[in-house]
Amino acid sequence: xxxxxxxxxxxxxxxxxxxxxxxxxGSGLTIGAIVEAAVALADADGIGAVTMRGVAExxxxxxxxxxxxxxGKRELHALMLDRVFADAAAVAGxxxxxxxxxxxxxxxxxxxxxxxxxxxxxxxxxxGPGVAAKYERDLAALDGSGLRAAEMNAAVMALTSFxxxxxxxxxxxxxDERDGRTERRFWQxxxxxxxxxxxxxxxxTAHRVAEEARRDGDADHDSxxxxxxxxxxxxxxxxxxxxx
Amino acid sequence: xxxxxxxxxxxxxxxxxxxxxxxxxGSGLTIGAIVEAAVALADADGIGAVTMRGVAExxxxxxxxxxxxxxGKRELHALMLDRVFADAAAVAGxxxxxxxxxxxxxxxxxxxxxxxxxxxxxxxxxxGPGVAAKYERDLAALDGSGLRAAEMNAAVMALTSFxxxxxxxxxxxxxDERDGRTERRFWQxxxxxxxxxxxxxxxxTAHRVAEEARRDGDADHDSxxxxxxxxxxxxxxxxxxxxx
DNA sequence: TTCCGTTGTCGTACGTCGTACCGTACAACA
DNA sequence: TGTTGTACGGTACGACGTACGACAACGGAA
Numbered sequence: 001x002x003x004x005x006x007x008x009x010x011x012x013x014x015x016x017x018x019x020x021x022x023x024x025x026g027s028g029l030t031i032g033a034i035v036e037a038a039v040a041l042a043d044a045d046g047i048g049a050v051t052m053r054g055v056a057e058x059x060x061x062x063x064x065x066x067x068x069x070x071x072g073k074r075e076l077h078a079l080m081l082d083r084v085f086a087d088a089a090a091v092a093g094x095x096x097x098x099x100x101x102x103x104x105x106x107x108x109x110x111x112x113x114x115x116x117x118x119x120x121x122x123x124x125x126x127x128g129p130g131v132a133a134k135y136e137r138d139l140a141a142l143d144g145s146g147l148r149a150a151e152m153n154a155a156v157m158a159l160t161s162f163x164x165x166x167x168x169x170x171x172x173x174x175x176d177e178r179d180g181r182t183e184r185r186f187w188q189x190x191x192x193x194x195x196x197x198x199x200x201x202x203x204x205t206a207h208r209v210a211e212e213a214r215r216d217g218d219a220d221h222d223s224x225x226x227x228x229x230x231x232x233x234x235x236x237x238x239x240x241x242x243x244x
Numbered sequence: 245x246x247x248x249x250x251x252x253x254x255x256x257x258x259x260x261x262x263x264x265x266x267x268x269x270g271s272g273l274t275i276g277a278i279v280e281a282a283v284a285l286a287d288a289d290g291i292g293a294v295t296m297r298g299v300a301e302x303x304x305x306x307x308x309x310x311x312x313x314x315x316g317k318r319e320l321h322a323l324m325l326d327r328v329f330a331d332a333a334a335v336a337g338x339x340x341x342x343x344x345x346x347x348x349x350x351x352x353x354x355x356x357x358x359x360x361x362x363x364x365x366x367x368x369x370x371x372g373p374g375v376a377a378k379y380e381r382d383l384a385a386l387d388g389s390g391l392r393a394a395e396m397n398a399a400v401m402a403l404t405s406f407x408x409x410x411x412x413x414x415x416x417x418x419x420d421e422r423d424g425r426t427e428r429r430f431w432q433x434x435x436x437x438x439x440x441x442x443x444x445x446x447x448x449t450a451h452r453v454a455e456e457a458r459r460d461g462d463a464d465h466d467s468x469x470x471x472x473x474x475x476x477x478x479x480x481x482x483x484x485x486x487x488x
Numbered sequence: 489t490t491c492c493g494t495t496g497t498c499g500t501a502c503g504t505c506g507t508a509c510c511g512t513a514c515a516a517c518a
Numbered sequence: 519t520g521t522t523g524t525a526c527g528g529t530a531c532g533a534c535g536t537a538c539g540a541c542a543a544c545g546g547a548a
Contacts, residue, residue, distance in 0.1 A: 006423050009433035017440055025496045025543065052535065062498035064536080069496095073535065123416030124430060127441040136447040143449055149456050150463050151471070158472030161409030162402065169405060172367030179250050181368070189253035190371060196261055197371040203380040205387055212393050219394050227395070228402030232472075235479030269514070269525045296506065306527035308507080313525095317506065 007074040009126040016082050016128030022069050027061050031069050035079045047116035077120050082128030084114050088137045096145035097233050104163050104229050111167035118168045155236050170221040251318040253370040260326050260372030266313050271305050275313050279323045291360035321364050326372030328358050332381045340389035341477050348407050348473050355411035362412045399480050414465040
């Protein structure tokens with residue numbers, strides 16, 4: 001299945017900036033329409049539902065017609081990513097810390113709105129209009145924080161990593177719930193194995209904490225995210241204020 | 245392809261703890277051997293190389309024979325995850341902060357040693373021997389930090405999220421390099437589009453920072469990770485010391 | 489208006505995947 | 519020495535991405 005052909009910015013950029021759009025004959029097929037349909041499918045049923053056949057069917061078009069406008073599925077994924085990153089709005093007002101918090105919440109919300117984003121390669125996305133807008137916004141937020149350039153980059157990276165990881169765990173937990181693998185069911189299934197899982201000899205701390213947790217219950221994802229964000233920003237703040 | 249059958253702890257736990265191992269007839273096939281082969285394939289060529297046919301071939305066995313011992317591919321993935329989490333060694337000595345740092349580095353190293361881990365559902369993994377050992381280790385590290393139980397959980401979650409996100413970005417970047425999508429190539433491909441990407445009117449900050457970045461160069465992943473880890477622990481430390 | 493080359497459209501087909509189904513043959517017990 | 523339970527695995531089905539080539543719709547030239 002893997003055709004060993006990798007998408008690269010060289011082939012993706014003209015698509016992203018629509019500088020080489022193919023004319024449509026009778027079908028009304030355009031890059032934009034294809035990406036729109038793919039995003040709709042992914043939002044509804046996950047990235048697994050984005051098949052070339054599925055996208056084509058949604059557009060009322062033959063499967064292979066897509067290949068006139070898009071080289072392949074991986075490039076389509078890159079286009080989808082840039083498409084949903086285009087919602088990155090400029091953040092004004094407040095100090096760098098507040099701006100960063102707003103951005104982190106924005107990014108988290110986008111991941112939860114489009115959880116398939118978390119499955120896509122995103123380490124070094126091609127600079128389409130959407131990714132460029134997000135890049136601009138992130139940099140502008142940290143502008144004037146007083147950090148050196150290298151520190152600014154590292155800080156953005158730390159925030160991005162945290163937001164990504166937190167969103168991914170939450171997204172997977174949501175999938176679990178949707179498919180019936182609830183918290184309740186989880187512990188029900190573990191009941192026959194609790195003597196192994198919570199063996200006080202092998203796992204003393206786990207045994208003890210499980211007791212406490214049963215009383216207190218787990219924190220929800222929202223407050224857990226806010227806690228981590230606040231701690232990370234506090235740690236960066238220490239650096240800004242020369243305290244650490 | 246999706247058979248709508250989801251793996252759950254109820255079916256996976258007996259496999260994880262080997263309480264219902266099927267006897268092997270002439271082939272020497274066991275759960276352990278299957279998991280071992282699958283991990284070897286994944287380490288070598290990624291999670292995509294772990295196909296039932298591939299695992300069977302590596303074991304010199306018919307494809308369908310695997311299904312005698314393992315219900316399906318998703319359960320095999322869960323077994324693989326627990327298998328590599330079993331390397332979680334107890335961390336002794338130092339204060340909570342040092343112990344957390346050691347654990348974070350251990351976890352990051354495991355993600356980079358087994359990057360396919362990052363692709364697996366891991367939000368609420370079934371408690372096999374490996375996952376239980378990691379859980380015990382994590383909790384023991386934070387024991388005695390003075391944080392309340394809810395804060396401890398949130399702190400672990402924040403650290404886990406950060407480590408996961410950072411490892412994922414680094415892993416993807418490594419894949420990019422391996423497949424020829426190097427940093428150099430990236431900017432070469434962008435050259436014809438720089439007037440769009442770095443348009444001073446639309447993206448003023450990006451335009452300016454790109455100039456600086458060209459001089460300074462990017463920080464590597466190691467120092468970037470250490471920066472984020474240090475900041476996050478500093479922020480948690482503020483809380484412990486009642487400073488924030 | 490007619491013709492023809494260009495090119496958007498898409499039906500067919502191939503090789504991959506996970507796995508359902510079922511026949512076969514071996515091991516353990518009678 | 520039957521008899522039976524079950525480990526093993528061959529075949530097949532429906533999904534997938536996409537290579538290939540036939541066809542038809544369009545634009546410009548005559």
